[in-house]
Amino acid sequence: MTEIIDGDAVAASLREELAESIEELADAGVQPGLATVLMSDDPASETYVSMKREDCREVGIEDFHRDVDSGADTEELMAVVADLNERADVHGVLVQTPLPDQVDSERALRSVTPLKDVDGFHPENVGRLVRGDPRYRPCTPHGVQKLLDAAGVETEGADAVVVGRSNLVGKPLANLLLRKAPDGNATVTVCHSRTDDLAEKTRGADIVVAAAGVPELIDGSMLAEGATVIDVGYNHVDGEAVGDVAFESARETAGAITPVPGGVGPMTRAMLLYNTVKAASIQSGTDVSLP
Numbered sequence: 581m582t583e584i585i586d587g588d589a590v591a592a593s594l595r596e597e598l599a600e601s602i603e604e605l606a607d608a609g610v611q612p613g614l615a616t617v618l619m620s621d622d623p624a625s626e627t628y629v630s631m632k633r634e635d636c637r638e639v640g641i642e643d644f645h646r647d648v649d650s651g652a653d654t655e656e657l658m659a660v661v662a663d664l665n666e667r668a669d670v671h672g673v674l675v676q677t678p679l680p681d682q683v684d685s686e687r688a689l690r691s692v693t694p695l696k697d698v699d700g701f702h703p704e705n706v707g708r709l710v711r712g713d714p715r716y717r718p719c720t721p722h723g724v725q726k727l728l729d730a731a732g733v734e735t736e737g738a739d740a741v742v743v744g745r746s747n748l749v750g751k752p753l754a755n756l757l758l759r760k761a762p763d764g765n766a767t768v769t770v771c772h773s774r775t776d777d778l779a780e781k782t783r784g785a786d787i788v789v790a791a792a793g794v795p796e797l798i799d800g801s802m803l804a805e806g807a808t809v810i811d812v813g814y815n816h817v818d819g820e821a822v823g824d825v826a827f828e829s830a831r832e833t834a835g836a837i838t839p840v841p842g843g844v845g846p847m848t849r850a851m852l853l854y855n856t857v858k859a860a861s862i863q864s865g866t867d868v869s870l871p
């Protein structure tokens with residue numbers, strides 16, 4: 581029987597545990613604060629940011645938000661970030677991506693001060709992650725690790741194939757799975773659009789993470805019997821949300837699989853709350869237990 585890994589349920593229980601960490605901070609007179617910065621008219625980005633803000637309010641994180649005109653330039657965006665960097669009541673700053681074409685995204689994202697970089701995008705935080713000592717794990721890869729853990733999937737010694745090499749998911753996730761840690765120690769292969777024989781690689785894997793942004797790229801014929809399949813994809817095809825995995829075909833072969841929606845997406849949001857609580861703990865010098 582294939583296990584359907586319920587991301588909504590795992591995220592909900594994480595939020596409950598984080599509410600306890602937030603109470604511990606409150607006892608020390610600290611309320612975590614997250615600032616979301618939205619510079620886009622893209623309805624998907626607007627939806628993600630409004631869900632993130634709602635999550636904050638639900639668990640007791642103060643919600644700061646800035647809208648930046650989508651026609652503004654890099655300097656204007658950076659001025660907003662600089663102001664948030666200075667505020668003691670803002671512990672995390674998140675600039676929603678993608679940014680408009682006229683913006684130098686690398687420069688804008690680097691302007692978030694590393695201690696408030698709850699996305700884990702700043703080169704200092706990327707460097708720490710690659711060296712095996714992450715400060716803030718990027719939200720989606722961290723969410724994937726939590727889903728594997730919740731499903732009781734052992735990464736130690738497992739053959740993991742990550743399909744996709746983005747800075748947002750593929751590269752950080754590969755590094756996290758590789759890391760010497762209880763939720764790492766996997767043998768990791770990273771595949772991408774130029775990989776010669778993708779199916780040969782995925783068929784040899786205990787864990788397949790699909791993060792290529794290609795609808796239904798992975799089907800059941802490309803999987804080993806009993807493999808764990810994590811679908812990071814979120815594509816719209818004929819008005820329907822479709823992952824990078826052909827769910828109905830893959831579930832015939834997989835031992836465990838995430839759905840889309842209701843898999844990785846809610847975990848991306850939950851891990852943002854986690855990083856914000858961690859940021860408040862670090863910046864206030866208050867130790868809290870984190871789930």
Ligand SMILES: Nc1nc2c(c(=O)[nH]1)N[C@@H](CN(C=O)c1ccc(C(=O)N[C@@H](CCC(=O)O)C(=O)O)cc1)CN2
Binds near residue numbers: 814840841842844
């Ligand atoms: N600065 C950042 N920008 C972006 C990130 C990020 O981590 N930091 N990630 C992606 C997508 N993303 C976050 O913003 C995101 C994707 C999906 C979901 C989610 O909850 N999805 C639900 C369905 C939601 C819906 O109904 O549309 C699901 O999969 O069940 C949350 C966040 C982009 N940019």
